[in-house]
Amino acid sequence: MLIIDNILIIIISLIFIILILIFITGNNKKSYIVREFYSLGTSNQLEAYGKKATKAIEESIIKVCEIDNKMSVFKNDSEISKINTNAGNKPQIVSYDTYYVIQKAIKYCRLSEGAFDITIGPIVALWGIGKEGQQIPSSNEVKEKLKIVNYKDIVLDKDDRSIFLKNKKQEIDVGGIAKGYAADEVKNVMIKNGIKSALINLGGNILTLGTKIDGTPWSVGIQDPFKTRGEFALIISVINKSVVTSGNYERYFEVEGKRFHHIINPSTGYPSESDIVGATIISDNSIDGDGLSTGVYIMGVQKAIKLIEEIEGVDAILITKSKEIYVTSGMEGKFTITCDGFVYKNRI
Template sequence: MKISQFSFTISLLFFTFCTLAQVQETKTANLMGSVFQITIVDKDSSSARENIQKTIDEIERIENLISEWRPETQISQVNHNAGIKPVKVDREVFEITKKGILFSKITNGAFDISIVAMDRIWIFDDSMEKLPSKKSIKKSVENVNYKNIVLDSINSTIYLSKKGMKIGFGSIGKGYAADKGRQLMQSLGIKGGIINAAGDISTWGTQLDGQPWKIGVNNPFETGETIAVLAFSTDKAVTTSGTYEKYAEIDGKRYSHIINPKTGFPSMGITSVTIIGENAEMCNGFSTSILVLGLKKGLNLIKKYPEYEYVILTNEGSVIRNF
């Protein structure tokens, strides 16, 4: 009887040890034209590698639905049939398009998924020496207007009513992919992880040692310094949109690569916008929109959504935050 009890005790201790013996694994992959970094806390290295690959497969699945660069995707088919006919799409594609149009409506067009149809008259490789003409700027956005995107919810179709139009999800697609990766991992029982989709970050749970995930918001005016450090131990997302990495400098003035889809002119006044919320897709929509809207209108927008926090860095170096 004593031997039996002893065996049971050893088995129980072994089971407990195996349950607690977890690992934290990270992998970097080129996905959706950007660098993704995926970190998860799992029971062992083999399981972690397998689950990270499942996350990569999920992100690639999304890219194969919404990429405007791959000719076989549903979004490419929508663009190809602009001004011709509606295209039936998966419900998932329909819903992300619907979300893009929602942002267009609440920002009065400062955010617009049809901006991918804009003529590329601005060049951000240091070769641009003078501003485009007012006429060319005006003409560049002729095919940009979210109001010409026609959704049919019953038939799950998307129709671009003007020939030459295109839609794309460069602004919210990576955040959406990060959120879907997190959702998949949670459904498989992974208790903690962080997916960094080229700056669109989705987190859940904690690190292996129980510490929260920590994310620094860079200060582009001071190399190596941060303007805020964020710590998350629950489902959270954070995205940063900035004007400081890609820009054209003409006559001593910087013009950012973030273009106002209504005017065709680069956004001005704000250096970076960081948004914190529950999902990266929404956060990215807000961060991009605020850059385009400018400080006053941008603050007016985000204050209508108190569940989202923000860190805004102005061109003068002022930091505005609500946490």
């Protein structure tokens, strides 16, 4: 009887140990999670690897949607819409997120000497590129709208965290930089949850966290501006970097063989006619890449290269109408051309 009791005790102990091991290993198991969702007016995809991958992605989606609710011009109750509604009337108190994004946006408006301007909304709406009713507006219509395009009319008050537009009918649109901020915030959420390997794709804006699962760098394709989306002109390898591209292939319409794309030059009110057709910014923070890519596109190769070389931790890859590829010093030898017809130029 004693022997049987001892055997039962041993069996129960073994079962208990096995259950503990299962519990421990189960909780330590790392997961690779991929999730797609729609927000910020675009399709997005998050990839994460780690014990808390599911939690990290769920929290990230919530964060992105919160940013969209604050900064979308298509939502009447967003903070940006309230700023625009009160233009020329009174300041609008906003959240830290919105204040920070507008503050950073103004920084890049200045650096680009107005090539990037977040008050260009009325001109963009006039063209309606990518929407029903897109058309070439009359020159008088463009001239009239240009009168209210000026980022210098944005007044920031850091004491009460308010934003004020000096003139009625002026509008702020942070669509050209909000995705970058959202990507940075997602990265912070991932890090908080112990994620060391993640790929953040917000409408084509790429931000990588760490390396791929196998320890190798992430390979990011740079769109061929002369072909449909998903065909690449070159490939770069990155770790802990943001890759943001502006190009004339994203939204456009054609009239008599001429392409009218969505990147409007704030000084003319018409689609940019610089020598650049694709501008990619590689940076540590995605908000910087987002804030620079549009302005760089409009500035043209010479001014763009000069500007980016002066900003620490930021690089650029520029593709021209003649299929020439120019890069800043930090990207030399760090890319591979994958499509025939492109020529690398290492001198301006």
